[in-house]
Amino acid sequence: MLSVSGVDVAYGRARALSGVDLEVPAGSLVCVMGRNGVGKTTLLRTIMGALRPTAGRISFDGRDVTRVPTHRRVRAGMAYVPQGHVSFPRLTVRENLQVTLEAARRRDAAAVGEALDVFPALRGLLRRPAGFLSGGQRQQLAIARALLTRPRLLLLDEPTEGVQPSVIDEIEAAVARLHREVGLTVLLVEQYLDFAVRLADGFVVLEAGEVVHAGTADDLRDEEVRRMLAV
Template identity: 70%
Template sequence: MGRNGVGKTTLLNTVMGVLPARSGTVVFDGRDITRMPTHRRVGLGMGYVPQGHETFPHLTVLENLRVTWEAGTTRDKSVIDEALDVFPRLTPLLKRRAGFLSGGQQQQLAIARALVTRPRLLILDEPTEGIQPSIVAEIEDAIERLHRERGLAVLLVEQYLDFATRLADRFTVLDAGVVVHEGAGAELHDERVRGLLAV
């Protein structure tokens, strides 16, 4: 967490290999992946959902899921059904082009696309941004369920404090690229944390 411009998205892009690390190391499952290309990180089990409901707008919902599955390492087509099971709202929309979905539906599709790779770590960059409250609740339920039932680890950047508080086991607050505070998720409502996040 942190104010706008403190380096949260830059950190996620560095973890995924989209940006090179200027210093330090990125370690995943005990392995130094600092110089590893992005596609190999996905192969290790990292799924990334960038900020902004990223989809292929001219492809249908099903085509969006299939293109990700085809680019992945698993040949098991059931991963598409598993992703749709997490977001059943997408099932009746399979033939609709992603560009004609609401913002919330596009976000669910973006997360479902990441799930098609069967990640062990799901990285989410502000998944609630610009989303109606009912869809935010569905996304929150889905993340909690994935963590509880599948043991999926989640690295979440989020400005919506209540959403983060309900999901986080631990939190870290950044300021100008530096960790300024961290603790258990239950401490997110602490006054010091609110002060660090205030605009």
């Protein structure tokens, strides 16, 4: 579904990604891993069109989208949940969901119900302003908003960051359901190794903006991989 070939990205003279290759087959869950500052978020932002590569190609469903703007990638079936539990803090949970529907130019009431089925804890919080939610609840809301666009490829940037352990379990169960039961293709950036081991079909490890290792979920148990990810 997604192919990243020889992608370079630079911030001024500083190169953030160098010759990155990545394949995400339809229906798979691929995890991008690595220490802080190695280019993981830069890679997701480049795939979504928020950053333009200086070299290389990005293809989605066999179509070259390297120069396609972000909003057209969303309409083509990509959705991105960035770090930081993004929401509109003064709007209620219900209003956050409604704004997303309107921005996506959808009149799809069923999509809201389906998103709340994935995160049922949000049903009791529909009237609460998002700014008064916990970090874990805001993360669930951020993913629910992305699901309203009915994506075929979901990009998740460290969904467990700053989230309490009990909610990590709920997020893991939701992502597993979306991937295994619904068949959603997922590209996940994650530092929590055990979370990745339980969910991923395949993975790549970035170091200094380059892919230094790639493999299947079974390889994540390898000591060499764990050494690469150690802080």
